[in-house]
Amino acid sequence: DTAVSQTPKYLVTQMGNDKSIKCEQNLGHDTMYWYKQDSKKFLKIMFSYNNKELIINETVPNRFSPKSPDKAHLNLHINSLELGDSAVYFCASSQRGSTEAFFGQGTRLTVV
Amino acid sequence: AQSVTQLGSHVSVSEGALVLLRCNYSSSVPPYLFWYVQYPNQGLQLLLKYTSAATLVKGINGFEAEFKKSETSFHLTKPSAHMSDAAEYFCAVSDPPGNTGKLIFGQGTTLQVKP
Numbered sequence: 283d284t285a286v287s288q289t290p291k292y293l294v295t296q297m298g299n300d301k302s303i304k305c306e307q308n309l310g311h312d313t314m315y316w317y318k319q320d321s322k323k324f325l326k327i328m329f330s331y332n333n334k335e336l337i338i339n340e341t342v343p344n345r346f347s348p349k350s351p352d353k354a355h356l357n358l359h360i361n362s363l364e365l366g367d368s369a370v371y372f373c374a375s376s377q378r379g380s381t382e383a384f385f386g387q388g389t390r391l392t393v394v
Numbered sequence: 395a396q397s398v399t400q401l402g403s404h405v406s407v408s409e410g411a412l413v414l415l416r417c418n419y420s421s422s423v424p425p426y427l428f429w430y431v432q433y434p435n436q437g438l439q440l441l442l443k444y445t446s447a448a449t450l451v452k453g454i455n456g457f458e459a460e461f462k463k464s465e466t467s468f469h470l471t472k473p474s475a476h477m478s479d480a481a482e483y484f485c486a487v488s489d490p491p492g493n494t495g496k497l498i499f500g501q502g503t504t505l506q507v508k509p
Contacts, residue, residue: 286437313495323482325438325499338494372437376495381426381445381488383497385437 285309288373288386295363296394303358303389305373313337313378314356316348319370319388328371331356332378363393396421396487400500408508413457413472415503417485420466425487427468428497429459432482441483444468455479480507 286307295301307314315338316328330338331350345361360367370390376383401416419425426445430438442453449461459470468485485500 315496317497323432323502325484325497325502327496327498330494330496332494338496374438374497378495380495381428381443382440383488383495385430385439387437388435 286373286375286384286386288371288389290389291387292390292392294392294394297363297365299363300359300361301363301391302360303371303373303391305356305358305386307354307373307375307384309375309377309384311375311377311384312353313376314350314353315374315376315383316356316358317372317374317385319372321369325372329356329358360391363391365393367391368393396423396425396489396498398427398485398487398498398500400483400485400503402503403501404504404506406506406508407475409477410474413470413475413479413505415470415483415485415505417459417468417470417500418466419468419485419487421487423490426490427459427461428486428488429453429457429468429470430484430486430499432484432502434481438484441470475505475507477507477509480505 313332315330329348334350370388373386374383397420428443429441444461452458486497
């Protein structure tokens, strides 16, 4: 069973569109994250939720809106997609108090 | 503020040779340090972590790292490289447990293994 799963794995879309990426974890963790990996492979945190409460919101454009319907899910919705949004987006989860985060396989978003 | 710096964006070794990937950190609190590996088109997999216990940490696939506070370093080593080790390696530092748990990554090092 996949511990942290993201869908879709690949997403190609046109500028201006709205898209969502879904993430689910079956590890029973209480904290979930979204990280962005740019074209130079640099990884940076975007958001984090603990028990459905937003605890990290880095300097991310308002077009990005995370939603956590429950502890096991953290979705990322992106409005009005721009070319610069092209990247690989990783979901991760951990248990607060633990030091280990588990990552999904990533979603490669290409905006054309 | 915490940060990590990986020295060398690209390292090339011959199969069977020593692998040394360098990481230096900056942290105002005792750091929790990690090495992650990313294979092509894959997610990140934890290789090993330092959490203030033993300074020499052993991980998966024969990798190990030594925490040196005096040098603020956490270099990753493997005695003998294998072709399957070719991947992207990331050093990271995190908040202490109980805080946000966010990871701050270095720039990554691409390891190439030549036959």
